[in-house]
Every structure is written in structure tokens, then in C-alpha cells.
Amino acid sequence: MDRKPNSQTTAIWVLLNIAHKRVTQTFEAELKRAHLPSAAWYDILWTLERAEEGMRQNELERQSLYDQPNLSRTIKRMVDDGLVTQCPAADDRRGRELRITDEGKALRAEMWKVYGGLMLSEIEDKVPAEHLSGLIEGLASMVPDQDEKLQGKLKNAREKNHKPS
Amino acid sequence: MDRKPNSQTTAIWVLLNIAHKRVTQTFEAELKRAHLPSAAWYDILWTLERAEEGMRQNELERQSLYDQPNLSRTIKRMVDDGLVTQCPAADDRRGRELRITDEGKALRAEMWKVYGGLMLSEIEDKVPAEHLSGLIEGLASMVPDQDEKLQGKLKNAREKNHKPS
DNA sequence: AAATATTAGATACATGTGCATGTATCTAAT
DNA sequence: ATTAGATACATGCACATGTATCTAATATTT
Numbered sequence: 001m002d003r004k005p006n007s008q009t010t011a012i013w014v015l016l017n018i019a020h021k022r023v024t025q026t027f028e029a030e031l032k033r034a035h036l037p038s039a040a041w042y043d044i045l046w047t048l049e050r051a052e053e054g055m056r057q058n059e060l061e062r063q064s065l066y067d068q069p070n071l072s073r074t075i076k077r078m079v080d081d082g083l084v085t086q087c088p089a090a091d092d093r094r095g096r097e098l099r100i101t102d103e104g105k106a107l108r109a110e111m112w113k114v115y116g117g118l119m120l121s122e123i124e125d126k127v128p129a130e131h132l133s134g135l136i137e138g139l140a141s142m143v144p145d146q147d148e149k150l151q152g153k154l155k156n157a158r159e160k161n162h163k164p165s
Numbered sequence: 166m167d168r169k170p171n172s173q174t175t176a177i178w179v180l181l182n183i184a185h186k187r188v189t190q191t192f193e194a195e196l197k198r199a200h201l202p203s204a205a206w207y208d209i210l211w212t213l214e215r216a217e218e219g220m221r222q223n224e225l226e227r228q229s230l231y232d233q234p235n236l237s238r239t240i241k242r243m244v245d246d247g248l249v250t251q252c253p254a255a256d257d258r259r260g261r262e263l264r265i266t267d268e269g270k271a272l273r274a275e276m277w278k279v280y281g282g283l284m285l286s287e288i289e290d291k292v293p294a295e296h297l298s299g300l301i302e303g304l305a306s307m308v309p310d311q312d313e314k315l316q317g318k319l320k321n322a323r324e325k326n327h328k329p330s
Numbered sequence: 331a332a333a334t335a336t337t338a339g340a341t342a343c344a345t346g347t348g349c350a351t352g353t354a355t356c357t358a359a360t
Numbered sequence: 361a362t363t364a365g366a367t368a369c370a371t372g373c374a375c376a377t378g379t380a381t382c383t384a385a386t387a388t389t390t
Contacts (some may be wrong), residue, residue: 015304134299139180
């Protein structure tokens with residue numbers, strides 16, 4: 001090998017894995033303790049709730065971290081649980097229109113009490129203000145720019161970076 | 166809920182997930198393309214290679230992201246593949262002394278060509294210098310301080326933060 | 331219009347993971 | 361010497377995940 005990763009690169013790689021695992025496990029453990037579904041379900045419910053008008057399954061796929069077969073299975077479970085409805089799409093008979101049910105909305109709201117609290121305790125309260133910008137921009141630099149879901153949130157966060165509240 | 170996570174917190178949470186998934190998937194895909202085992206195996210092999218004198222399984226467990234049952238199974242597969250030996254520990258008959266074999270060392274070296282290259286292309290070449298420190302410290306702030314494996318690497322990386330090479 | 335390619339979504343299979351539990355051994359107190 | 365509890369490691373099970381493939385519908389090409 002001609003080049004060798006330096007110690008900062010190594011630290012980032014190690015920390016990315018450790019931090020992700022720790023934070024994720026904390027989220028999952030607390031949600032489970034409260035008899036609630038996983039964080040990934042929260043994201044799906046929230047995405048569908050914001051959409052409001054029915055969302056195609058492939059569109060949801062692009063906005064989530066699930067790959068297609070996994071999303072298909074997950075949606076099936078959510079339909080079985082009455083959280084989501086899955087109707088044939090009007091204009092493309094291959095497609096499915098997904099819609100969150102009232103029950104789904106209620107569950108999401110219930111989850112938010114835990115989920116939102118964890119974002120505060122595991123992230124907001126732990127990351128010191130002076131590293132917020134570097135952390136956000138550093139993470140973003142490892143992700144390709146095309147990610148739509150991301151861009152909105154990033155734009156928002158970047159604005160805060162310049163006028164710290 | 167009395168407090169609500171702000172947009173920076175949200176960005177960190179979203180980005181932590183997206184960045185981790187993207188980078189991890191790239192690593193795994195490239196390793197697979199080269200017909201090599203996963204990154205997690207690399208970490209185990211490298212940890213054992215550095216130890217040199219045989220390492221107890223529970224010690225390895227603390228230094229890895231595997232939980233105990235999963236490590237037990239992974240080691241079994243590595244033993245079956247001839248990469249690691251697993252002898253009864255001398256002083257504690259419950260225990261197992263793990264040692265990397267020459268074959269294991271050879272595989273690790275082979276893996277490094279891909280693994281090290283990915284650290285360069287996916288991290289070192291992508292994260293701009295001005296965000297290195299914030300990224301490292303920000304990630305570290307989400308991890309409890311007791312992590313041993315981490316502390317050495319962190320110390321090293323932090324030194325670089327002050328005298329940028 | 332017929333043939334072909336592409337896309338949406340579902341499913342099968344192999345593998346990985348977390349969690350609970352089992353077995354053996356160790357430590358320390360009685 | 362015996363017993364209570366902790367620790368090391370293994371295993372079974374349920375479930376999640378990735379990969380490959382399948383079916384049906386739509387788009388494209390000729």
C-alpha cells in the first residue's frame with residue numbers, strides 16, 4: 001500500500017462504528033422497554049404521517065434506509081398491525097399507495113415521547129456546542145449529496161450553525 | 166413533552182444513521198467483491214494479531230462490538246476456517262485462549278489492502294480538514310469514556326488535531 | 331402490434347443478530 | 361466441606377437483513 005490511513009481517519013472509522021452502535025442500542029433498548037416498535041418503524045410512520053396523501057412504496061423506499069425487500073416485509077407487518085393501509089395505486093397497477101392509519105398516528109405520537117426524549121438525552125445533552133457544526137458537516141461529507149431526505153434537514157441544521165440559539 | 170430536540174440534534178441523528186449505513190455498506194460490498202470476509206472479521210484478526218500472546222475470549226469481547234454469544238459463534242467459524250486457534254486457558258478452565266494463526270495473519274494482510282484503501286477513499290479523502298476535530302470529538306462525546314479500545318486511538322487522533330500534519 | 335426491456339413489489343433462502351438460557355468453572359462465605 | 365453467587369463460554373430460538381429471483385404491469389423498440 002502506498003498510502004496509509006492516518007490516526008484521525010482511524011479514529012473516525014472506529015468512532016463511527018462505536019457511536020452508532022451505542023446510540024442505536026440505547027434507542028432500541030428503551031423503545032423495547034416501553035413495549036414500542038423499533039426506531040426504524042418510527043421513521044416510516046413519521047414519513048407517512050408527513051406525506052398525508054398516500055405515498056408510493058418505492059418513494060418511501062428512497063426516503064428510508066430500508067432496501068426494497070425489507071421495506072416490503074416491514075410494511076406487511078405494519079399493515080397486519082393496522083398501522084398502515086396499502087391500496088393499489090390509481091395510475092400504476094403494479095404500485096401500492098401507503099397511508100398511515102389513525103392507529104398508526106397514535107402509535108407514532110406514543111413513540112415520540114420515548115424517541116424524542118432519547119434524542120435529547122443521547123445526543124443533544126451529550127454533544128458540546130462547539131462540536132455540533134464539525135460533527136454535522138463531517139458526517140455529511142461522507143454521504144453523497146443526492147440524498148433528498150437529508151437535504152432538507154441539513155439545510156435547517158446548517159442555518160442553526162450560524163445563529164446558535 | 167417539555168423539550169423538543171432542535172434541528173441540529175435531528176441532523177446528527179439522521180446523519181449518524183445514514184453515514185454509518187453508507188460507509189458500512191461500501192466496506193462490506195468492496196470486501197465481498199474481493200472475496201474477503203467482513204470488516205468485523207478484520208477487526209478481530211487485527212486485535213488478535215496485535216495481542217500476539219493469546220487473548221482470552223472475554224477480553225476480546227470487551228474490545229469488540231460483538232456481544233458474547235455472537236463472538237462465540239464468530240470465533241467458531243474462524244477456527245473452522247483455520248484463522249484462529251482456541252485452546253483451553255491455563256489458569257481458568259472455563260476460559261479459552263485465542264491466538265491468530267499464520268493463515269489468519271496472511272488473510273488479515275490481504276484484507277488490509279482493501280480495508281485500508283477504503284478508509285482512505287471513504288473517510289480520509291472525503292472529510293475536509295476543518296471538520297476532522299469536530300467530527301472526532303462529537304462522535305466521542307456520544308460514547309462513554311470507559312471504552313478502553315477507544316482511548317488509545319483517541320489520544321493519538323487528538324494529538325494530531327493540535328499539530329495538523 | 332409483437333417483442334423486449336424496465337420497473338414495482340413480493341418471496342425464498344442463507345446469514346446475521348439479540349436475547350434467553352444452559353453448562354461448567356471459579357470465588358468466597360459459611 | 362459445602363453452599364451461594366458470579367463468570368466464561370455455548371446453544372436455541374425468534375427475528376431482521378441482504379441477495380437473488382419471481383410475477384405482474386408498464387415502457388420502449390422495432
